[in-house]
Structures are given as structure tokens and as C-alpha cells.
Amino acid sequence: MRKRKEFIMSHPKKIEICKKILEARKDKKCITFSATIKDSEAIGIGEVIHSKKSKAKNKEIIKKFNEATSGVLCTSKAADQGADISGLSVAVIMSTDSSKIRKTQRIGRTIRFEEGKTAELFTLIIKGTQE
Template sequence: MKLSNTFNQCFAYFDYKFNVAMDCSTDVVKCRKYAKDLGVDYHTVMGMAQKWNRAMRARKEFIQNHPKKFEIAKKILEARKDKKCITFSSTIKQAESFGSGYVLHSKKSEKQNKETLEAFNNATSGVLHSSKAVNQGVDVPGLSVGIILSVDSSKITKQQRKGRICRFEEGKEAELFTVVLRNTQEYN
């Protein structure tokens, strides 16, 4: 796993301190100070910080878009064809990659999203795929299954996603799945 090795090697350079590594990759003044404290050339620190940042983003993208997540999500959806389901993805591309169901996202016009949501709300079953468009401020009645494919560190986002599924309706049983990869930062 070359990506993990690169990430860990670079992260070790910053004593595994996320804020220091992030600051050195985005803030020239802080990077120069860190380099001075270490007694090394500023360009060395900046290069290592940028390498760490690239590895971190690549690792995050790999985890968020891992094919196993889609495989598991599709199995969950297949077993619940008679339910109204929603998936929460990290990107529009990921939401669209399911190939079937309704897709709601910010790149569509307000009119398109309204029509999509209306069609889904009028259906008795089906799947609504979204990246962030339904995290807040959207009413989607009848949902009973939610699948979270990308973990978000925001407590508000977590609550809003849960709230989409757990709204009280007489006789309703809700299921919420969070699909994570074992031995990753998502899993912890």
C-alpha cells in the first residue's frame, strides 16, 4: 500500500500532528517558522507538507470511492426494493455512479432538483442519491432506509442525515447504514 506508506512517512515528519502538517502546507509563515524550529530549509518542509497533503487527499478519495462500498450499498438497496431509500455520497460523481434511482445535487438547476424531489416523493418506493443537497432544509417524507457512504466529521451533518430517516411516522421502522472500510480513519 504505497499511498499509506507515503502518507505515514510524510506525517511522521510533522510528529503526526495534523494541524502542523496542514499549516505547513497552506501557510507560508507557519511553514517558515516550523522549518526554522527544525533547523532545516523552508523548501524542504514545504515540499514534505505538500507531499503529505496530496497523499492525504488521495487516501481520502480512495476510501470514499472504494468499490466495496458501492457493492455493499447495492446489496442493501436490492434487499429493500419496496422501501424508500436515500444514499449520502461524498461527491456528485459518486451519487451519479449508481446508475439507477433519482439523483439530487447542486449542479442541477433548482427546477430540476424540485422535479426530481417531487417525482421521488410521489413514488411508493425507490432510491434518492445525493451528495450534500439533502443534508439540510429538504423535506423527504416516507424515507425508511438511509445509507451513508462517506463519513462526515460534522456533528450537524450526522444529525441531519439521521433526521432524514428517523422522522416519526406511524408504523414506520427505519434503518440507517454507515458503510466504512475497516482499518481506516473512517472506521475509528
């Protein structure tokens, strides 16, 4: 059961679709939420923040991202709560779980009101699964 869940959360098609979404939005500030650090790194676009990096390094990456006008920030769970990430207009959620708080935080990061901003939120799911 666990292997099936891992396969669904880290399905190669999700990585492929995520890359296409990001490539089409190079002028936007985007964030991806993956199931694992490995999945975040597999996207291969932008910067990756995660729990195995020092807090100082993650803060430095977020600071540079906040100062930029466009870019991609990839994470598994390091940006779910407590991270101040500004200017996001695109989010790609590549895996879901049962945490309503995590889901709300992820959505909230992207749809935060900013004058003139249009937000896009993509949740990638595999048809016919419990996702």
C-alpha cells in the first residue's frame, strides 16, 4: 500500500506536467509543493528549500526569491508554515495529503491579495486514485 502511495505522489508524469507549467510562466513567481525532497529536486527548475538544508541557507534562498521579480521555488514541506514568501502568482501542488492546515497554507501563499495580481493554482492528481 505504501509503495503504491509513493508511486502516485511521485508519478513521473507529474514532474513532466509541472515543468511544462513552469516553462510557460517564466515571467512569474512560482512555487511547487512536492511529496519529497527528491521530487522537488527532480523538477530541476529554480531553487529548492527543504529541511535538510540549514535554516540560514533556506532563509537566504527565500530572501533572494522575495527580492526577485520572477523565479521558481521548489519545496516539499519547508514552506508550508511560517515562511514569508511574497509575490507568488503560481503554485503547483504535486501531491496532497490529509492535512487540511497544510493544504490551506499552500493555497494561501499563492492567493494572498496584491493589487493587480492574478493567481494560478494547479493541483496535479492521478486519475482513478484516491488523491
